[in-house]
Amino acid sequence: MCICAIRGAITVEKNTKEDILKNTQELLEEIIYRNNIDIKDIISIIFTATDDIDAAYPAIAARNLKITHAALLCFQEMKVQNSLKMCIRVMVQIKTEKSQIEMKHVYLKGAVVLRPDLLD
Numbered sequence: 176m177c178i179c180a181i182r183g184a185i186t187v188e189k190n191t192k193e194d195i196l197k198n199t200q201e202l203l204e205e206i207i208y209r210n211n212i213d214i215k216d217i218i219s220i221i222f223t224a225t226d227d228i229d230a231a232y233p234a235i236a237a238r239n240l241k242i243t244h245a246a247l248l249c250f251q252e253m254k255v256q257n258s259l260k261m262c263i264r265v266m267v268q269i270k271t272e273k274s275q276i277e278m279k280h281v282y283l284k285g286a287v288v289l290r291p292d293l294l295d
Contacts, residue, residue, distance in 0.1 A: 178218065179271050181206055181278045184264040186285035192231035195224075199236035199263055202283055206267055209279040218268040219246040225262050226251055233263050262286055 185202040187194045199222070207214065220242070222233040234247040252264060262285070282290045 176270050176272060177274065179269055179273065179275045179278050181210055181267045181269065181280055182265070182290075183267070183281040183283075184262055184286035184289055185283040186259065186261050187228060187263065188261070190228055190230045190261070195228060195231045195233060195263070196236045196239065198284070199233040199265075200240060202263065202265060202281060203237060203240055203242075203267075205283065206265070206279075206281045209281055210269070210273075212267075212269055212271075214240070214242050215244070216270045217242055217245040218270060219248070220268070221266045222247070222249045223252040223264045224249065225258070225260055226254055227260055228263065233265075259285065259289060262289075 183202050183206050185198045187198045220237055224233060232249045234249050237247055280293055282293060287294060
């Protein structure tokens with residue numbers, strides 16, 4: 176059994192609790208789907224949000240998906256000039272039989288610009 180990390184990001188349109196949770200849930204569901212993850216194999220999830228997102232903790236979306244045993248942390252993303260705004264990033268650590276190279280990272284909506292090399 177290995178421990179692998181999966182990265183992802185999504186942008187939100189509005190700084191509202193509803194938009195933050197809806198988009199974070201969409202991102203997590205897509206990571207889980209593309210990597211065929213059983214939620215009991217999730218060890219931890221680190222969330223970051225740009226400083227223009229402060230209406231809710233993105234981790235609430237994980238709890239709403241019944242990810243209740245994993246360690247969850249929310250941080251403010253480092254502020255860099257001309258960086259993408261209204262963006263939530265995640266790093267999901269899982270137990271798996273797969274190798275790190277088999278992990279499918281997920282970038283949705285405006286966040287696709289962060290990793291154009293991963294576009295299908």
